Structure formats: C-alpha cells, structure tokens
Amino acid sequence: MVDQSQARLMKQIKFLKAQDVVFWFVGLFVLAGAFLILFALIYDMAQTGIPRINQEFFFNFPSRFAGKAGIYAAWVGSLCVVLVTALLAIPLGVATGVYLEEYAPKGWFSRLIELNILNLAGVPSIIYGIMALSLFVYQFGLKQSILTAGMTLGLLILPIIIVTTREAIRTIPNHIREASYALGATKWQTVSSHIIPYSFGGIMTGVVIALSRAIGETAPLLTVGAVAFIAFLPTAPVMATAPYVSAQWLMDPYTVMPIQMFNWISRPQEEFHVNAAAAGIVLLSMTLVLNALAIFIRYRFRKKYKW
Amino acid sequence: MVKNIKAEVKNLTFSYDKASTGRPVLNSVSLPVHEKSVTALIGPSGCGKTTLLRCFNRMHDLYGSVKYEGKIILQPSGFDILSNEVDPLEVRMKVGMVFQKPNPFPKTIYENVAYGLKIRGIKKKSYIDDKVEDSLKKAGLWKEVSDRLKASASALSGGQQQRLCIARALATEPELLLLDEPTSALDPISTAHIEELVGELKKTVTILMVTHNLHQAGRASDFTAFMYLGDLIEFGESSQVFTNPKEEKTENYITGRFG
Numbered sequence: 362m363v364d365q366s367q368a369r370l371m372k373q374i375k376f377l378k379a380q381d382v383v384f385w386f387v388g389l390f391v392l393a394g395a396f397l398i399l400f401a402l403i404y405d406m407a408q409t410g411i412p413r414i415n416q417e418f419f420f421n422f423p424s425r426f427a428g429k430a431g432i433y434a435a436w437v438g439s440l441c442v443v444l445v446t447a448l449l450a451i452p453l454g455v456a457t458g459v460y461l462e463e464y465a466p467k468g469w470f471s472r473l474i475e476l477n478i479l480n481l482a483g484v485p486s487i488i489y490g491i492m493a494l495s496l497f498v499y500q501f502g503l504k505q506s507i508l509t510a511g512m513t514l515g516l517l518i519l520p521i522i523i524v525t526t527r528e529a530i531r532t533i534p535n536h537i538r539e540a541s542y543a544l545g546a547t548k549w550q551t552v553s554s555h556i557i558p559y560s561f562g563g564i565m566t567g568v569v570i571a572l573s574r575a576i577g578e579t580a581p582l583l584t585v586g587a588v589a590f591i592a593f594l595p596t597a598p599v600m601a602t603a604p605y606v607s608a609q610w611l612m613d614p615y616t617v618m619p620i621q622m623f624n625w626i627s628r629p630q631e632e633f634h635v636n637a638a639a640a641g642i643v644l645l646s647m648t649l650v651l652n653a654l655a656i657f658i659r660y661r662f663r664k665k666y667k668w
Numbered sequence: 669m670v671k672n673i674k675a676e677v678k679n680l681t682f683s684y685d686k687a688s689t690g691r692p693v694l695n696s697v698s699l700p701v702h703e704k705s706v707t708a709l710i711g712p713s714g715c716g717k718t719t720l721l722r723c724f725n726r727m728h729d730l731y732g733s734v735k736y737e738g739k740i741i742l743q744p745s746g747f748d749i750l751s752n753e754v755d756p757l758e759v760r761m762k763v764g765m766v767f768q769k770p771n772p773f774p775k776t777i778y779e780n781v782a783y784g785l786k787i788r789g790i791k792k793k794s795y796i797d798d799k800v801e802d803s804l805k806k807a808g809l810w811k812e813v814s815d816r817l818k819a820s821a822s823a824l825s826g827g828q829q830q831r832l833c834i835a836r837a838l839a840t841e842p843e844l845l846l847l848d849e850p851t852s853a854l855d856p857i858s859t860a861h862i863e864e865l866v867g868e869l870k871k872t873v874t875i876l877m878v879t880h881n882l883h884q885a886g887r888a889s890d891f892t893a894f895m896y897l898g899d900l901i902e903f904g905e906s907s908q909v910f911t912n913p914k915e916e917k918t919e920n921y922i923t924g925r926f927g
C-alpha cells in the first residue's frame with residue numbers, strides 16, 4: 362500500500378522540485394562554460410585578425426612579405442574545390458539515401474550497408490586522405506588537382522549526406538506512400554513527386570552542413586597535396602575564343618583557406634600569425650553563413666509540412 | 669435484389685509470411701462483390717478485414733514476401749487480380765482505395781485530385797480541370813472548395829480531407845472502390861456526410877467497405893460479409909444478415925455478445 366498522506370506527498374513534491382532546480386543549474390553552468398570558451402577563442406582571433414582584413418587581403422596572392430600577402434588563391438581554391446565536392450557528393454549521396462530507404466529490400470544486407478555507412482561517417486578524415494592519395498593521385502593519375510581535392514572531400518561527406526537524406530525521408534509517414542501507390546503510381550513517380558519534394562528541406566539542411574564541414578577540412582587535403590604557396594588562379598572556365606569553355610581548372614593545382622592558414626601559422630614571424638587570424642575569421646564567417654543557411658532552410662520547410 | 673457480380677473472391681488463402689506453415693490470416697475466403705452496390709466487411713478486430721481489402725489492390729506486394737492462394741476475378745473481363753502474371757500497378761490503376769486515416773498529399777487540393785491522372789500520363793489541361801471538378805462534385809466537396817482549389821489540402825478539416833481522398837480515388841474512374849473504415853477517424857457529422865456520399869456513389873461505382881460500426885454497415889450497405897478469425901462466416905443482403913442471421917457467430921456478434 363502506498364503511503365498517500367498529505368505530508369508525505371508534499372515532501373515528495375518538494376524533493377522533485379529541488380531536483381529540477383539542481384539540474385537546471387548544472388545545465389546552465391555547462392552551457393555557459395562552453396559558450397565562454399568559444400567566445401574567448403573567437404574574440405582572441407577577431408582582435409588580432411579583423412584589423413588586417415581589407416580589400417587587398419582578399420585579392421592579393423601569398424607573398425614573402427606578410428603585409429602584402431592575401432588569400433585570393435585560397436578562397437577561390439576553396440570555392441572551386443567545394444563546387445566539385447558538391448557536384449559529386451550531392452547527387453551520389455541523395456541517390457544512395459533514396460535507394461536505401463525506398464528501393465532496397467529491407468534485410469540483413471541493407472542493415473550491413475547501413476552499419477558500414479554509419480562507420481564511414483566516423484572514420485578520421487586523414488584516412489580518407491591516405492586512401493585518396495593512393496587511389497586518385499597515383500592510380501587514376503589525377504595529380505595534385507582541384508578534381509582530386511573535390512573527390513576526396515566528396516567521399517568524406519558522402520556518408521553525412523546519405524545519413525541525413527535517409528533521416529529526412531523517414532519523417533514522411535508511410536500512409537503518404539500508400540496513397541500514392543494505391544493510385545497506381547510507380548516507385549519512381551512516388552519518389553519524384555512525393556518523397557523528394559517532401560524531404561527536400563531536410564536533405565538540403567544535411568547537404569549544407571556537410572559542405573560547411575568540407576570547407577574547413579585540412580588534413581585530407583594535406584595528404585593529397587594541396588600546395589601552400591600558389592600565386593595564380595585556376596584556369597578560367599570560360600574564355601573569349603573557341604571552344605569557349607574549358608575544364609582545365611579541374612586539373613590545376615590549388616590551395617584552400619585552412620591550408621593557407623596552416624601555412625601562415627607555421628611561420629616564425631609574428632606578422633604572418635596576424636594573417637592567419639584574419640584568414641581564420643574569413644573561414645569562420647564562411648562556415649557560419651552556411652550554417653545559418655541550413656537553419657533557415659530547416660525552419661522554412663519544417664513549417665511547411667505537418668502530417 | 670438482383671445485381672451483376674463485379675468481383676469474385678474465390679478460395680482466397682493469404683499469409684503475410686511466405687514461409688509460414690501456421691494458420692493463414694485469410695482462410696479460403698469466397699465472396700461475391702455486386703456491381704453498383706455497397707458491400708460491407710464486418711467482424712471483430714484482427715479477423716482480417718483490412719487484409720482482405722488490401723488484397724483487392726495488391727497493396728501487400730509493397731511489403732515483400734506474402735503468399736496469395738486463390739483468385740479474385742474482376743468481371744466482366746475475367747481479369748485475375750492475384751495472378752502472378754498481373755502487374756500490381758495494373759491492378760491499382762483499376763481499383764481505387766480510401767484509407768482509414770485521411771491521407772491527402774501536402775499539395776494543393778487541385779493537385780491531389782489530379783495526381784492519379786498525372787501519373788497516367790494525361791496532360792490535357794482542360795480534361796484534367798473537368799475531371800477535378802467532376803470528382804470533387806461526386807465527393808460532395810465542390811461547393812466548399814471551388815474557390816480555393818490552389819489552397820493546400822492540409823488546411824481542410826478531417827472530414828473534408830477524407831472526401832478529398834475519395835475525390836482523388838474517383839478521378840481515375842476505378843472499377844472498384846475500396847474503403848477501409850473511412851469514417852473511424854471522423855466526428856459524427858463528417859461521418860454522416862460520408863455515409864450519405866457512399867449511398868450516392870454506389871449509383872455509379874462498386875464499393876467494398878470495411879467498417880467497425882454496425883449501424884453504419886446496416887444503414888449504408890446492401891450486402892454484408894461477416895468475418896471471424898480469417899474465415900468468412902456469413903454473406904448475404906444486409907437486411908437479412910442484420911435481422912435474421914443464419915449463423916450463430918454472426919448473431920452473437922451483431923447482438924454485441926462478443927467482438
């Protein structure tokens with residue numbers, strides 16, 4: 362028999378409330394600590410770096426003189442590499458996610474693949490670099506090119522895109538699929554007019570977060586040979602004379618933002634460290650913009666569908 | 669009441685698991701479905717009503733290895749729905765279905781009704797427009813939505829959504845319309861609406877309807893089939909089944925002694 366007396370009940374409630382307060386404080390404390398550390402890091406970098414950021418910094422190539430050095434090659438390189446990454450990883454990742462959710466028969470085999478993809482998402486990025494070095498650089502003979510870098514990062518973020526695509530698709534209730542099939546729709550008709558449109562927001566959120574991770578990756582690109590000192594841009598993709606378009610840029614050497622940073626920070630002179638901090642601020646802004654975009658997309662689409 | 673037979677279930681035995689050797693979920697069920705009338709499937713929970721209904725449009729095929737034995741013949745063509753040579757897509761093109769929970773697509777009202785036509789490759793705008801209007805009228809929804817066809821279907825009430833789902837199924841002119849407890853998620857007024865609608869629709873379509881509500885079966889159906897544990901116990905005109913059942917199990921069920 363439970364003791365139901367009023368006094369006991371009040372005591373119990375008081376205890377539970379105290380418990381709530383304790384956890385509230387613990388949570389707040391941890392959160393505040395994390396914020397403080399993050400803020401201190403950013404503040405430190407911003408204080409050193411922001412005064413260095415001006416137009417020349419964006420449009421100068423690296424130089425022996427810290428004051429003249431800029432990030433032109435680095436941000437153009439980053440954009441080119443991310444473009445290749447996106448073009449490879451988005452179609453492949455989304456298609457794989459859709460296949461695994463909607464087409465693949467559910468059985469031990471698809472579970473095995475699922476497990477492997479989850480594991481791939483956890484493999485350290487340097488391992489991807491080493492694999493890409495032997496496969497893309499040596500086997501395929503792609504050298505230290507933008508294409509190699511884009512493919513390497515594409516592989517790296519592929520599992521993220523696959524996993525987020527699958528999660529986005531899983532939020533679509535089954536009765537929507539059944540409604541479509543019951544009308545006589547094929548799998549592809551169901552996927553193209555329902556599954557992909559309804560999960561588009563979730564998929565894009567995952568894609569943008571994956572790309573923002575790709576922009577900041579350093580280790581795998583060091584292994585596949587990003588060059589730190591580049592004083593020219595990749596070949597222009599369009600030109601004034603026939604054949605007007607060129608894919609030569611894919612095979613050009615490159616550098617990217619984090620590698621430029623890494624290069625500057627490893628020099629002994631203090632002035633280069635200022636450059637590194639400034640480049641860090643630019644890189645951080647790039648990823649923040651992407652993350653904000655992801656939040657925006659998620660917010661827009663979450664409101665759109667209520668099942 | 670003399671009606672032509674639209675569909676005929678012949679000795680249908682069904683299991684969800686191909687390898688299963690135990691008791692099948694449907695056990696040698698045979699049942700006629702009369703043309704342009706409403707046939708109600710009743711029986712206690714878990715007796716296999718939904719399972720039987722979903723055989724009619726091969727819905728089970730979406731979920732892997734199931735086992736059908738027997739036939740469901742569509743008349744007058746003699747088309748066997750369950751035949752291995754028949755593509756489930758072809759079946760679903762001929763047989764429409766409305767589900768227990770209203771499940772409109774999160775698209776516009778117009779797009780919902782037009783979807784069945786779209787996937788059949790029909791592109792002619794004027795034809796689709798006419799068909800959408802016609803189906804919405806048949807589903808008794810036209811008056812309420814004619815001025816907002818481009819509005820999202822999710823904004824409709826539950827009862828309106830269910831009528832939209834009926835309109836969506838009607839747009840493709842199915843030979844047979846399956847309803848799985850179409851009113852169980854609705855309030856009494858919407859339920860009355862749908863029942864009225866079913867009475868209207870049977871002038872043009874053949875309807876097979878699962879229901880838990882015996883009053884509904886009594887009111888809205890011409891024929892009633894009573895199922896129990898995967899067996900078809902009794903089939904007859906509703907007036908007869910409800911007033912003068914031949915089987916003791918049927919009588920116990922409709923008088924509320926079990927189920």
Ligand SMILES: Nc1ncnc2c1ncn2[C@@H]1O[C@H](COP(=O)(O)OP(=O)(O)OP(=O)(O)O)[C@@H](O)[C@H]1O
Nearest residue numbers: 684685693711712713714715716717718719720880
């Ligand atoms: N997907 C499935 N896989 C395996 N067994 C199933 C599946 N769906 C239903 N069953 C089983 O088949 C039997 C009949 O289920 P069914 O859903 O057809 O019953 P029902 O008559 O529609 O019941 P209710 O009135 O509760 O909707 C039940 O014993 C159920 O457990």
Ligand SMILES: [Mg+2]
Nearest residue numbers: 717718719878
């Ligand atoms: Mg059921």
